[in-house]
Amino acid sequence: MKLSRRKFLKSGAAGIAMLSLxxxxxxxxxxxxxxxxxxxxxxxxxxxxxxxDGFKLALSQIGYNVLGKKIEVLYRNxxxxxxxxxxxxxxxxxREKVDFLIGTISSAAALAVSAYAKSVKIPFFDWIAMSSKxxxxxxxxxxxxxxxxxxxSGKAMALAAAKERYKRYYIIGSxxxxxxxxxxSFEKNLxxxxxDVEIIxxxxxxxxxxxxxxxxxxxxxxxxxAVYAATGGRDMVPFLKYVNFTGLYKKTAIFDYTAxxxxxTEALGDSMPDGIYGGAPYYFYYPKTNQNRMFVQSYxxxxxxxxxxxxxxxxxxxxxxxKAIKLVGAVDKERIINxxxxxxxxxxxxxxxxxxxxxxxIAPVYVGRTKKTNKYPFATAADIxxxxxxxxxxxxxEVKKERGx
Amino acid sequence: xxxxxVVSYLLIGISRGMFYFVLAAGLTxxxxxxxxxxxxxxxxxxxxxxxxxxxxxxxxxxxxxxxLSAAAAAIAVGFISLAIEQLFLKHLYGKExxxxxxxxxxxxxIFGDSIEMIWGTGYHTxxxxxxxxxxxxxxxxxxxxxxLLFLISGLLTVILLWLYLYKTKLGKIARAVATNRSMxxxxxxxxxxxxxxxxxxxxxxxxxxxxxxxxxxxxxxxxGDSIIIKVFLVVTVGGLGNIWGSLIAALIFGISESFGVLxxxxxxxxVPFVIAAIALILRPRGILSK
Numbered sequence: 167m168k169l170s171r172r173k174f175l176k177s178g179a180a181g182i183a184m185l186s187l188x189x190x191x192x193x194x195x196x197x198x199x200x201x202x203x204x205x206x207x208x209x210x211x212x213x214x215x216x217x218x219d220g221f222k223l224a225l226s227q228i229g230y231n232v233l234g235k236k237i238e239v240l241y242r243n244x245x246x247x248x249x250x251x252x253x254x255x256x257x258x259x260x261r262e263k264v265d266f267l268i269g270t271i272s273s274a275a276a277l278a279v280s281a282y283a284k285s286v287k288i289p290f291f292d293w294i295a296m297s298s299k300x301x302x303x304x305x306x307x308x309x310x311x312x313x314x315x316x317x318x319s320g321k322a323m324a325l326a327a328a329k330e331r332y333k334r335y336y337i338i339g340s341x342x343x344x345x346x347x348x349x350x351s352f353e354k355n356l357x358x359x360x361x362d363v364e365i366i367x368x369x370x371x372x373x374x375x376x377x378x379x380x381x382x383x384x385x386x387x388x389x390x391x392a393v394y395a396a397t398g399g400r401d402m403v404p405f406l407k408y409v410n411f412t413g414l415y416k417k418t419a420i421f422d423y424t425a426x427x428x429x430x431t432e433a434l435g436d437s438m439p440d441g442i443y444g445g446a447p448y449y450f451y452y453p454k455t456n457q458n459r460m461f462v463q464s465y466x467x468x469x470x471x472x473x474x475x476x477x478x479x480x481x482x483x484x485x486x487x488x489k490a491i492k493l494v495g496a497v498d499k500e501r502i503i504n505x506x507x508x509x510x511x512x513x514x515x516x517x518x519x520x521x522x523x524x525x526x527x528i529a530p531v532y533v534g535r536t537k538k539t540n541k542y543p544f545a546t547a548a549d550i551x552x553x554x555x556x557x558x559x560x561x562x563x564e565v566k567k568e569r570g571x
Numbered sequence: 572x573x574x575x576x577v578v579s580y581l582l583i584g585i586s587r588g589m590f591y592f593v594l595a596a597g598l599t600x601x602x603x604x605x606x607x608x609x610x611x612x613x614x615x616x617x618x619x620x621x622x623x624x625x626x627x628x629x630x631x632x633x634x635x636x637x638x639l640s641a642a643a644a645a646i647a648v649g650f651i652s653l654a655i656e657q658l659f660l661k662h663l664y665g666k667e668x669x670x671x672x673x674x675x676x677x678x679x680x681i682f683g684d685s686i687e688m689i690w691g692t693g694y695h696t697x698x699x700x701x702x703x704x705x706x707x708x709x710x711x712x713x714x715x716x717x718x719l720l721f722l723i724s725g726l727l728t729v730i731l732l733w734l735y736l737y738k739t740k741l742g743k744i745a746r747a748v749a750t751n752r753s754m755x756x757x758x759x760x761x762x763x764x765x766x767x768x769x770x771x772x773x774x775x776x777x778x779x780x781x782x783x784x785x786x787x788x789x790x791x792x793x794x795g796d797s798i799i800i801k802v803f804l805v806v807t808v809g810g811l812g813n814i815w816g817s818l819i820a821a822l823i824f825g826i827s828e829s830f831g832v833l834x835x836x837x838x839x840x841x842v843p844f845v846i847a848a849i850a851l852i853l854r855p856r857g858i859l860s861k
Contacts, residue, residue, distance in 0.1 A: 209791040211692040341840060369832060372840050374797035376788055377590070379583050379715055380832035386706075386713045387576060403694045404789045411699040411786070412706050412715045433694035436632075437786075 198237045198497055200487075201258030203251050203269035203279060204294070206243040210271050210399060212429040216474035217293045217483075221268070223465055224484025232491050240264065244275055251275035255282050265497055266291070268483060271399070273297035273343045280309040289503055291487070293479040297343050298351070298560075301526040303568040307503060310525040312483045313476075314447045316344065318558035319423050320351025322445050322531035323394070325553055327352075328359040332391035332419055334366045338381060339396030341370035348423055349396035366390055374400055378408040385414065392419040399424075403433045406442070415439040426534050426547035429474045438536055438545040445533040446475045448515055452532055452550050461514040478514045482527070485511055486520065518555065523562045528555035575712035580829045586718035588825025589725020590784065594798065595805040595817040596728055597776030603749040603812025604769040606668075607660070610675040612802070613795025614682035615648050615774050619781025620790045621686060622647050624695045634700040641782040648778025649771050656770040664766065679795075686792045695790040703786075717787065724783050728776060732814060735772065745769050749812055804843065808850045810857015819858050820850070 202221070204214045218241070230237045240262055244251035251270055258264045259282075267283055267290040270276050276295035283290035284306045291310045292300050296319065301311035314322075327335075337353065339345035349368075356363055367388050369381055385393055393414075397405045402424055409415050419441075424430055426444030450462050450472045461481065465473045490505040491497065510519035518529040534547030598612045626640035655678065663671050703720060706713040736742040744765045747755050755762055781794075788794060805824055809816030824843050831842035854860055 207687065208692055208793045209694055209789065212694065369839070376784065376798050376801075377587050378787075379587070379718065380580065380829045382715070383579060383583060383713055384832055387711075400789060403696070404787065407696070407699070407787055408715075411704040411717055412713075413704070433696055435696050435698070437696050437698050 196235060198232065198235050198266075198491070199262060199264040200237065200239045200266045200268060201242065201255070201262060201264035202239060203242045203244050203254045203258070203267065203275075205246045205271050206241065207245060210246060212433070213294055213399065213474060213476045214271050216429075216476035217271075217480035219465065219469045220473065220477035220480025220482075221293075221484045222480070223461075223468060224481045224488065226468070227464075228488055232488055233495065233497075235497070244270060244272075246272050246275070248272065248275040248278040252278045252282055255279045259286055259288055264288070265499065266487065268293060270295055273300065273347075276300055277304055280304065280306070283308045287499065289499055291483045293483050294476050297347050299343075299347070301524045302560075302565055305524050305526075305565070305569065307525075310486075310506065310520060310527075312486070312520075312527045313479050314529055314531055314555075314558070315526060316347035317351050317560050318555070319445060319447075319531055320348045321355045321558050321560075322533055322553045323348075323421050323423055323443070324352050324355035324359060325557070326443060326445070326533040326551065327356050327392065327394075327421055330392070330419065333360075333362055334364055334389075334391045336366055336385050336388055336390035336393045336418075337368045337396065338385065338393060339370055340373050340375075340398040340401045342373050342398060344398045345370065345396040349394060352394050352396070352421075371401070373398060375404075378405055379412070382408055382412050382414055386412075386417065390418055392421060395420060395422040395425075397422060397424075402430055406430070406434055406439065407437055409442070410434075410437050410439040415441060419443065424475075426536055426545075427475050428472060428544065428546075431536065431545040432543075435544060436538075438538065440535075440537055440545070442536045443533065444536060444547065445531050446547070447529055447531055448473075448475045448478045449532060449547060449550075450474075450477075451546060452534075453515060453552070455516065457512065457516070458514045473514075479527075482511060482513050482518065485513070521559065521562075524565045526559065528559050530554050531558060573711070575710035576833070579709075579712035579714045580833050581826065582714050582722075583718060584826030584829030585822060586721040586725070586825070587829060588822035589728075590721040590780065591802060591805050591824055592725050592818050592821035593721075593728050593776055593783070594780040594802045595809065595821050596732060596814055597773035597780075598802055599806045599809065599812055599814055599817045600732075600745075600769055600776075601773040602806065603814070604745045605660075605664075605766050607671045607675065608668075609773065610672065610799075611655070611678035611682065612773070612777050613799030614679050615652065615777035616781040616784075616798065617686065617792070617795040618651060618682065619644050619648050619778030620697075620785040620788070620794060621690055621695070621781075622778070623782040623785040624690070624697050624790055627697050632698050632700070634702040637700040641779065644782040645775050645779035648781070649775040652771045652774025653767070655774075656767050660770065661763070661767075664763075683792050690792075692792060697785040697790065699786040720783050724779060728779075729818065732772075736814070741765060741768050801843065804847050808847050808858060810854075810860050813857050813859050816857045816859035823850075 242254040267288055271294040273295040276292045280290055289308050291312050293312045296316045298315040298317040337349050339349045421443040423445050425442045427446045431438050490502045493505045494501045506520055507522040510517055521528055531553050532550050534550040536545045537548035538545045601609045622644035623640055630636035630640055703717045706715050748762050805820045809820035827842050831839040
């Protein structure tokens with residue numbers, strides 16, 4: 167069919183008019199619609215598929231049905247871009263009329279969707295992005311952070327570091343929101359726990375840096391006792407390759423939050439250096455509880471792969487939502503938000519809860535050191551220490567201060 | 572800052588510059604001879620790394636297997652370039668630049684998605700051969716052995732390109748085409764074969780770049796995106812189509828980035844862009860322009 171200019175303009179105008187209809191109509195009575203926005207192409211998928219599959223598992227366990235209503239989930243690929251994520255959030259809310267929004271791995275995208283969710287009063291669940299701004303400075307009634315944030319993970323690493331004898335630290339990281347946020351939390355917590363610790367140098371590389379050599383040299387010349395590496399998703403694996411083949415890990419201790427995560431160790435295989443300190447909100451092999459064993463078993467049956475650290479987040483998000491809808495007995499967003507505030511739920515990592523004030527998930531962090539064994543073809547975490555969520559959460563008074571209240 | 576530190580950073584900078592040159596040389600050769608901006612250069616670089624990953628899987632992890640695989644990966648990318656040139660590009664010579672840009676850009680999308688379909692979306696790793704792991708240390712400074720790989724590949728590229736451009740008939744015609752196409756046509760020389768060889772050589776260099784970078788970088792379907800911007804910058808500063816200009820620009824970038832990390836760690840990121848800006852203000856047509 168040949169599209170004339172007149173027709174094109176007409177249909178375009180109609181489309182724009184449709185998108186800009188005022189107000190947000192509620193979904194039809196028979197269905198509950200959920201919009202999921204995340205990066206579903208490229209390397210980030212090792213994490214985003216995990217959250218998505220955990221969520222699918224939770225929904226399939228109730229047959230995608232609650233209060234006699236069918237649950238319909240619409241997935242959108244935002245390709246790691248905040249502007250695309252925002253556009254998709256608008257499309258899902260205005261055209262598809264979703265009741266809830268879920269996403270994303272990118273902190274910048276999560277913050278953009280969160281601000282939009284606030285303006286249209288649609289609850290938004292952040293399930294991977296870790297920036298503490300999401301539930302902290304930029305938090306509000308309509309956003310939930312169902313992931314241990316950088317304030318908490320940085321503190322977990324600081325608690326582990328404080329127990330060691332190291333005094334002279336060097337900080338290196340990816341130059342973006344996550345890198346700075348976790349490094350700041352680590353430094354703040356460690357220097358307040360240990361007055362004798364000194365930060366002797368810092369450097370930041372751009373995200374996607376192709377050559378870490380000069381940075382590693384700078385560390386070697388300064389001869390620190392330990393390094394905190396605040397490497398984000400894309401830089402994690404290549405940074406550890408350099409740590410391995412330059413032999414840096416033999417000369418200094420290295421702390422790097424997601425180093426022990428299965429997604430990282432699996433990608434590195436034999437090139438994963440031993441003895442790197444890392445942490446994660448979850449390992450498929452830890453905690454060694456029945457609850458986790460059952461989760462891993464059903465996850466593996468359904469998706470034919472191991473759950474990664476984001477999988478429980480998807481599972482928890484799904485179950486929180488289902489529990490709240492059942493409790494309220496209707497798809498009433500305001501009452502559902504009230505129900506989730508302070509709600510606790512059992513999960514693969516034990517009982518976790520959503521703090522009422524800032525909607526932050528309070529869950530434990532596991533800290534261990536990488537070790538290659540014969541059990542798996544990749545390194546796992548050894549000597550794991552569990553740090554309970556209540557020891558990691560920052561006081562509500564501090565959140566209020568961040569929000570300028 | 573003592574002498575040993577300066578020397579180690581200089582060596583890192585030169586190696587890094589040589590790596591940029593391997594990629595920039597192919598891009599600028601194609602630009603000079605074919606007058607095409609090959610957006611797919613980053614995709615060919617990526618293919619080199621993925622071929623390397625597969626070949627190492629077959630040939631094993633020894634040092635010999637590593638170098639054989641690298642050579643084979645580069646040649647395989649050369650064949651892909653041949654196919655691109657014969658099937659698509661050939662029909663677009665003399666057409667608008669926009670058409671050629673659209674073609675090479677569509678190749679970026681096609682290669683990106685094909686790689687995800689064949690190798691998946693995750694991270695892949697090529698182990699560093701034993702010979703190249705560890706660091707040399709001298710007088711308290713260090714240099715990773717791995718950099719030898721960049722240094723040697725860069726030097727080889729310089730020598731082979733020089734032989735091609737100055738000692739072979741094809742190379743001489745390529746230089747003539749780059750300077751004055753209509754004169755070459757008027758002399759009755761068929762420039763089509765020159766185009767084909769220049770495009771293949773460019774592709775082989777991109778593939779080689781991917782193969783030698785593979786043990787140190789993320790092997791993913793997006794690995795071409797970040798490096799290609801830097802390489803475009805090198806080519807622009809060096810003068811579009813000017814190979815030796817690219818060599819100088821690549822070394823300036825490599826060395827300044829390396830010292831940037833040492834001297835201004837907070838501002839290292841802007842160093843190459845500041846250099847590019849200054850170079851373009853002083854010599855808008857490239858470093859070696861007349």
